[in-house]
Amino acid sequence: MPKAVTCHSLQDVRDNIDRLDEIIVDLLAERIGYVLQAAQFKETRGDVRIPSRIEYIVERVRHFAEENAMDPDMAESIYRHIMEESIAREEIRWDKINQS
Numbered sequence: 482m483p484k485a486v487t488c489h490s491l492q493d494v495r496d497n498i499d500r501l502d503e504i505i506v507d508l509l510a511e512r513i514g515y516v517l518q519a520a521q522f523k524e525t526r527g528d529v530r531i532p533s534r535i536e537y538i539v540e541r542v543r544h545f546a547e548e549n550a551m552d553p554d555m556a557e558s559i560y561r562h563i564m565e566e567s568i569a570r571e572e573i574r575w576d577k578i579n580q581s
């Protein structure tokens with residue numbers, strides 16, 4: 482079921498969007514905090530990107546999207562972008578840990 486409540490003005494719409502953006506960024510910051518920690522557990526730089534894990538996450542978020550009446554293609558697109566950004570930063574973290 483769609484979760485958004487019915488709004489009666491554009492200001493009402495924007496207030497809800499602004500409220501959610503704060504929560505979304507907070508959660509994304511927490512997520513990247515975990516992704517960066519993954520670097521310390523990986524042997525090689527090539528291990529930073531694990532395609533099977535990426536595809537597992539994509540399938541999961543597509544499922545969550547469907548449960549929430551959201552377009553699964555949109556969820557997949559957003560998540561692939563989040564993961565690419567995350568991997569780029571995890572690679573930098575891996576390089577720092579393993580420099581010498």
Ligand SMILES: C=C(O[C@@H]1C=C(C(=O)O)C=C[C@H]1O)C(=O)O
Pocket residue numbers: 515516519529530531532534535538563564567568571
């Ligand atoms: C965090 C990891 O590293 C990468 C980042 C991922 C993510 O953003 O969720 C998923 C797979 C990995 O390529 C991991 O391997 O779990």
